Amino acid sequence: MAEQRLIEQFNLRSRLRFNIDKGQIWLDENRMLLLHARAMGALRKELFDSLGPRRAQGLLLRMGFMCGQQDADLASKLYGVGDNYDVFRIGPELHAFEGLVKAEITQADIDWEAGSFFGEVEWEGSWEAESHMQQFGVGHEASCWTLVGYASGYVSRFFRRPVVFRETQCICKGDPKCAIVGKPVEAWGDDPYVLHFNPENLDWKLQEMEAELVELRGQLRERHEPGKLVGASGGFRAAFDLLSKAARSPINVLLLGETGVGKEVFARWLHDNSDRSDQPFIAVNCAAIPHDLLESELFGVQKGAYTGAQQSRPGRFERAEGGTLFLDELGELSLAAQVKLLRVLQTGEVERLGDDKTRKVNVRLVAATNVNLQQAIAEGRFRSDLYYRLATYPVTIPPLRDRKPDIPLLVASMLEKYAPRYHKTIKGLTDRAMQALMSYDWPGNIRELENLIERGVLLAPSGGQIEVDHLFAGGAPGLETSGAEVGREGVVGDVVMADRDRLCETLLGAEGFDLEAHEARLLNLAVQRSGGNLTHAARLLGITRRQLAYRLKQCDGEGKPQSN
Missing domain, CATH: 1.10.10 (Arc Repressor Mutant, subunit A)
Structure with a gap:
């Protein structure tokens, strides 16, 4: 049987996995839902009752359209495995595989070179037709709207051009079977039917709500103006609220948090939203500068102060005059540098290395560290008087593992940053890729997430989605991959036994076994x-x-x- 051959050829059954312990069903990278058809029918009726037939039909059609696009992405992923027509035919098999309808292509005039398409399909066992008749009985219109949307979305995504299907026969209007016809959108002419596929053709009330939402978001932006800071979790909001209260004041701020949580991004936001925003922002990584050079870097050097000092040079404090100086990895400062830093904070004056002249500086200091300064004080590695001078206004930035709800927002922001850089259009992450990010422990925090997203953008195909393997080489650490899969008889079995069965099938298929x-x-x-x-x-x-x-x-x- 051709359908059976396709299912075996593309190993579709092993791509459908049930993980009961986790409460998840997966079809390749996409999370699926096993829902009661009767409950879906009740929801469908609610849509008709609340929106009216035309708007409900359009909504159902576009929902099916999106489902078809998702399955077309899976088919495209398998494109290199077989003949392109076989891959195209996976669509009807996936439709049946998901329990929606049994579809048979009865005519398909396809020009792969030109990307043209005309097709006819017959359906058997449509869940939507059965549900509609239970709710409304036999009427005068075809009613398999989500299934028509699915076919249109699948073919449109597969051919990279708009193709619209229409139901020509339906058991809901007394026909002996359900059947659809599909052709490019322009071939339908001025038929108002195609307007259903336009997402802008929504109820004016929904458009009004969207406008109000945009306005509300604009008010929130005016109120907070988060700039490059992205987040909505409780931990992020607590840190951001503290930061925003200090923005317009001259107080020195101490940013605390693990490596990679974004301390410099917080410091830049503080500067950009202060009354010093038009003055310099100077960042210094204290751990990246050798101890014997750090004092001259911070406070400057006078000509002849040491061998090789052939000219006077201002330090970072002088260069940040009127603006903000950000000292990252503060805990790495030597005790000698700590003494000089304390003096600058107390007097507002700097003294260059090798000079006896002091210079007044007007600088706001923002310091950051991932070191436990209290412990460093106890061990004699950090001065307590400097700590109390700096810790007047501490802001603790939570690690990424404690702000998991922010990950989708951060990912969206990073995709906007990296997709243009690599000249790609990325349609987000697959469900499984996002689950991998949400379940990961993030020892490297946001910096690690940014590196993974950049890698994903590089490896993902343009116009596609980022998958787990695009993010993590060798699979995501800790991501649950076990589960049960569907066997030949349609029965959910143990995945280990399924692997053994496939091994046996391979051996039995070998020549000269x-x-x-x-x-x-x-x-x-x-x-x-x-x-x-x-x-x-x-x-x-x-x-x-x-x-x-x-x-x-x-x-x-x-x-x-x-x-x-």
């Missing part, structure tokens, strides 16, 4: 893996030591069974 030779080879491999220990080898094979010894005795040195 020799059962005795394969058994002998398996026995010898078990003995080799256990280092010659027959007890361990027998345990690997699931038999007793005596049974293993007997079977090995039946084999000659080349692994072939002896003749009796």
Whole structure:
């Protein structure tokens, strides 16, 4: 059977996995839902009652359209595995695979070079037709709106051009079967039917609500103006609220948090939203500068102060005059540099290395560290008087693992940043890729997330989605991949047994299959893996030591069974 061949060829059953322990169903990278058809029918009726028939039909059609696009992406992923027409035919099989309808392509005039399409499809067992008749009975109109939308979305995505299907026969209006016809959108002419596929053709009330939402978001932006800061979680909002209250004041701020949480981004926001925003923002990574050079970098050097100092040079404090100086990795400052920094904070004056002249500076200091400064004080590595001078206004930035709700927002922001850089259009992340990000522990915090998203943008196809393998080489750490899959008979079975079945099928399909030779080879491999220990080898094979010894005795040195 052709349909069976397609399912086996593209290994569709193994792509559908049920993980009952996690409460998840997956079709490749897409999370699926197993819902009651009757409940979906009740929801469908609610849409008709509340929106009216025309608007409900358009909404259902566009919902199906999106589902079809998702499955077309899966088919395109399998494109290199088989003939393009076979890959195209996966659409009807996926439709049946998902329990929606049994579809049979009865006519397909396709020009792959020109991308043109005309097709006719017959349906059997439409869930939507059955549901509609239960709710409304037999009427005068075709009613398989989500299924028509699916076919249109699938073919449109597959051919990279708008193709619209229309139901020409439907059991909901007394026809013996359901059937659809599809052709490019322009071939439908001025038929008002195609307006259903326009997402802008929504109820004016919904458009009004959207306008109000845009206005509300604008008011929120005016109130907070977060700039490059992205987040909505409780931990982020607490840190951001503290930061925003300090923005217009001259107070020095100490940013605390793990490496990679975005301390410099917070510091830049503080500067950009202060009354010093038109003055310099100077950032210094104290850990990246050798200790013997750090003092001259911060406070400047006078000509002749040491060998090689051939000219006077201002330090970072002087260069930040009127603006903000950001000292990152503050905990790495030497004790000598800490003394000088404390003096600057107390007097507002700097003294260049090798000079006896002091210079007044007007600088706001923002410091950051991932070091436990209290512990550093106890160990004599950090001055307590400097700590109390800096810790007047501490702001703790939570690690990414404690602000998981912000990950989708951060991902969207990073895609906007990197997709243009790599000249790509990226349609977001697959459900499984997003789950991987949400379940990951993020030891490298936002910096690590940004690196993964940039990698994903680079590897993902333009116009496609970022998958798990695009983000993590070798699979996502800790992402649950086990589960149960659907077997040949449509029964959900154990994934380990399914893997064994596929291995057996591969062996049986090999030319010149020799059962005795394969058994002998398996026995010898078990003995080799256990280092010659027959007890361990027998345990690997699931038999007793005596049974293993007997079977090995039946084999000659080349692994072939002896003749009796």
